[in-house]
Amino acid sequence: MKTIKVNIVTPDGPVCETEANVVIAVTEAGEIGILPGHIAMVAPLQIGALRLKKDDATEHIAVHGGFLEVRPDVVTVLAQSAEMASSIDIARAQAAAKRAEDALSAEKDESNYKLAELELKRAITRINVYETRKK
Known part of the structure; x- marks a missing residue:
């Protein structure tokens, strides 16, 4: 091919x-x-x-x-x-996801809320990509 x-x-x-x-x-x-x-x-x-x-x-x-x-x-x-x-540090990605979730629940300012949403999306992507290598 x-x-x-x-x-x-x-x-x-x-x-x-x-x-x-x-x-x-x-x-x-x-x-x-x-x-x-x-x-x-x-x-x-x-x-x-x-x-x-x-x-x-x-x-x-x-x-x-x-x-x-x-x-x-x-x-x-x-x-x-x-x-x-193979190069993703899963513990770091999980910690970033937790920080972003905490920021989302506490954030009132719209621009900071959107930044926390993007950070959470990046962390979730890293976690998902890491988990696919184990399959």
């Missing part, structure tokens, strides 16, 4: 350079699947799991916003932050 090159980059540097048969990303418009030879496009990403399928394996990566650039031979993810499932 054909593959497409995948590069995931954050402001801190490259996170992953690999190949995949299918790339599945969560964009602002919904979930999108990308196969080799896909038409060129750019899409803003949501906080969510990026899935890279190659043969019978699926790699999950926690992506926290950014952009997806697709060309027929390469997919580039420019993310604010991204973590491979």
Whole structure:
């Protein structure tokens, strides 16, 4: 089966350079699947799991916003932050989720409430991506 090159980059540097048969990303418009030879496009990403399928394996990566650039031979993810499932510190992610939940229950200011919601979403994404590697 054909593959497409995948590069995931954050402001801190490259996170992953690999190949995949299918790339599945969560964009602002919904979930999108990308196969080799896909038409060129750019899409803003949501906080969510990026899935890279190659043969019978699926790699999950926690992506926290950014952009997806697709060309027929390469997919580039420019993310604010991204973590491979194998590098996620689950205790830290669970602590971040707890802090965000506490902030949500106590927060009255709308802008701070929205920031706490985003923090909770990032923490939940990291926890979910971590848990998929055990399956």
